[in-house]
Amino acid sequence: MHPSRHGDARSFTGASPGPDEPGAAATRRPVSASPWPLRLTAPGGGQAAVEDLLRRCAPRRVVDIATGLGNVLHWVLGACPSCGHLIGIDVALAALRSARTALTDRRVRLLAMDGAHLAMRDASVDMVTLAYSLHHLPDVAGTLREAGRVLMPGGRLLIVEMHRDEALPSQALHNDMHGWWAAVDTAVGVSHRRIYTRGQILQFIAPLAMEEITVIEDPGDESQARDEEVLQVYRKRFDTYADKARGQVQYESLVARGQELKARMLQTGCSLPRAVIVTARKPREG
Ligand SMILES: C[S@@+](CC[C@H](N)C(=O)[O-])C[C@H]1O[C@@H](n2cnc3c(N)ncnc32)[C@H](O)[C@@H]1O
Secondary structure: OOHHHHOOOEEOOOOOOOOOOOOOOOOOOOOOOOOOOOOOOOOOOHHHHHHHHHHHHOOOEEEEEOOOOOHHHHHHHHHOOOOOEEEEEEOOHHHHHHHHHHOOOOOEEEEEOOOOOOOOOOOOEEEEEEEOOHHHOOOHHHHHHHHHHHEEEEEEEEEEEEOOOOOOHHHHHHHHHHHHHHHHHHHOOOOOOOOOOHHHHHHHHHHHOOEEEEEEEEOOOOOOOOOHHHHHHHHHHHHHHHHHHOOOOOHHHHHHHHHHHHHHHHHHOOOOOOEEEEEEEOOOOO
């Protein structure tokens, strides 16, 4: 299918060259602007398993949907130096601009694009990644359909997503806090939902009829849940969201709910929830 049938792209490649030029040395500096940097710490070997997959598949063209600050792109560049073209897409222009300042590698292109309408040809990439973003997408099914469309047969899908099952107390607080951020974002017109359950995430992937599906569970870690530095991040985020809610009709009730969660945080602490790392392969054509 021709790209023009699938929405528009605005490039944030700045001075970057076209996709056929060889890349300069990879920029592996982690992105610190995000309070939730890419986290693949599953004791069960989540990070090692995914890096192993990257090395074995050695993808030449990777698309990262909802790239945000480009954390996944940094990580793919580090784990897979032979990768020739990396495309990060997002609808948030400010995020793409920030991503561009830290991602100077010439193989990386950053494009303003809706994940549910990828301006890319069918079967044109050999890996699609999507991290910590399903719950931000207004059209999850449409976005995953697009991921399946642009993947070439035998190509790999990699999804990392937090879920709200089996949460420890500090994770349950994060989940509730997240629900509050989502409520504020929704009130101001930004797509953001409560974190999904593991079952919902797997149900989203099922219609793609992928094969070789592996699901690695990242249980998270409560050990820093009460660290002052961690609590400070959550307090700051509370302030940011309270500010964001200002002027909305539900302002009073939204802020009261936020205050309640902030008070609960003193008892439980707060830590990132569990996550699943899903890898799958698009079937090869008969
Ligand atoms: C949690 S952030 C991204 C995190 C990033 N993938 C990482 O691992 O650090 C979620 C992103 O989804 C983006 N987003 C929301 N709706 C989108 C859509 N329809 N298409 C593409 N990106 C979208 C937001 O702009 C935001 O940057």
